[in-house]
Amino acid sequence: MLAAAGFSSFMALAARADAQLDRGRYLVNSVVACGNCHTPKGPDGKPNGPELSGGEPINSPVFSAYPANITPDMETGIGKWTDAQIIDAIRNGRRPDGTIIGPPMAIAFYREMSDTDVKAIVAYLRQVKPVSHKVAKSTYKIPLPPSYGPEVKSVPDTPRSDKVAYGHYLANGLGHCMDCHTPLVRGRNDMSRVGAGGNTFGAPGGNGVLTSPNLTPANKNGVAGWTDAQVKTAITKGVRPDGGAIVPLMAFAWYKDISADDQDALVAYIRSLKPAE
Ligand code: HEC
Ligand code: HEC
Incomplete structure (x- = not known):
């Protein structure tokens, strides 16, 4: 009986993990569209390179921004970051080394992302194919803010x-x-x-x-x-x-x-x- 109970709670956990990954896959590949910046694109706006391996530079009068490689590659991507560190990057705009992520990544908006959804997005990012691709460093002619506001810790659905x-x-x-x-x-x-x-x-x-x-x-x-x-x-x-x-x-x-x-x-x-x- 104990074995059966253990097995069924294992099955329940696995089902929950599947549902979380499905939610992350849906979000990243639809309304959230991290890839609109982070995936290489052709002139027709469609993806034409390895998913989330670093996007086209985005230029404005005040910055040349290079969307990072956010695949799980250990050297050139975010493979070494913990889940909490990735969540901190998305909602607080802070990298593990304490530096601030600049525009046009919409941190001020992502601050509203619920815990459920940001975790689902991280679950999806973890299983994207790792791609070795070193992306150039962005340059900003404006000072980046010291933070995007009080630290976001928990957001309800x-x-x-x-x-x-x-x-x-x-x-x-x-x-x-x-x-x-x-x-x-x-x-x-x-x-x-x-x-x-x-x-x-x-x-x-x-x-x-x-x-x-x-x-x-x-x-x-x-x-x-x-x-x-x-x-x-x-x-x-x-x-x-x-x-x-x-x-x-x-x-x-x-x-x-x-x-x-x-x-x-x-x-x-x-x-x-x-x-x-
Ligand atoms: C990267 C900036 C950007 C994002 C993100 C964006 N839009 Fe747009 N949107 C534009 C621009 C620029 C145009 C006009 C493009 C053109 O002139 O062909 C536009 C056009 C539109 C139009 C057509 C309106 C009209 O009067 O012609 C609608 C509706 C719209 N967006 C809704 C949305 C919704 C909903 C989302 C989010 C799911 C969204 N947009 C995300 C920049 C953006
Ligand atoms: C409008 C474009 C845009 C969108 C959409 C966007 N990003 Fe970004 N992101 C960037 C740019 C540009 C940078 C680099 C900024 C810099 O160099 O300071 C960046 C940096 C990052 C970093 C830091 C990586 C590193 O190695 O420094 C992470 C993590 C990240 N983005 C994750 C995401 C995720 C996850 C999504 C979807 C929820 C997303 N981004 C959506 C433009 C975008």
Whole structure:
């Protein structure tokens, strides 16, 4: 009997570990899209190199940032980091040696990531294929902050029963959509105008400059006039109602796999944004 009890609790543990890995796989390969920065990509925005082995440099007037190799490689990746150290990097922007991770990694948003989800992401990262690839060091012309705020220690889950609240969580803590879509004032998102857009980005392949659209109802030509299905098509396929393509700065190669429930929650949240110019 004891042996049977031991076996069944082993089975329960294994099932829990499977569910955690599945959750991490879903998140990283859909709404969170760590690979949109950390995986090599082609000009079409689709991954075209070993997963999470280090991405294309991201340039702005104040930095040249090189997204790190976050595969479990022992020398050039994060194979030597403990789970707690990886969680600290994601939510507090701090490496094991105490240095601070710079932009554009959206630490200010990832601070909202729940313990359950950040652990699931770490479980997934652990089993990605290790790739030896040394990535150049980023350079910043601005001083990095000493920290991103009080240390994040524990974050509860957001209940899915509240669609708008869960959509907020998806668009902020998980997907950092609102990082790109909320105006930057002196390098910080002005959250009193969340979703109002207006940030500029170098287009992929150096083809000019893109501006993030205003997603709030103040934009009469934007999502306020679209059906829910049209908003979902824009997010997951990068196609506007008029058939125009949205440039793949957004991670369509990943967002195409956002679940139907999560798409509903994202739309509910976007619809709840206060009008902001
Ligand atoms: C918007 C682009 C972007 C996204 C999305 C992003 N990162 Fe990063 N990340 C970076 C950049 C750029 C750096 C290097 C910053 C620096 O050099 O200070 C970095 C650094 C890191 C580091 C530090 C690695 C080291 O060796 O120093 C870890 C760990 C990390 N990211 C994990 C993640 C995970 C996990 C996700 C998804 C939850 C993620 N990142 C999403 C851009 C991004
Ligand atoms: C890296 C920055 C970035 C991230 C992250 C991002 N977006 Fe975008 N988004 C943009 C830009 C830039 C455009 C416009 C691209 C263009 O002009 O072709 C855009 C376009 C859109 C549009 C079309 C709106 C319109 O009026 O044309 C929607 C809807 C949208 N994003 C929603 C989202 C959602 C939801 C997420 C998160 C799941 C997200 N975005 C993540 C930068 C971003």
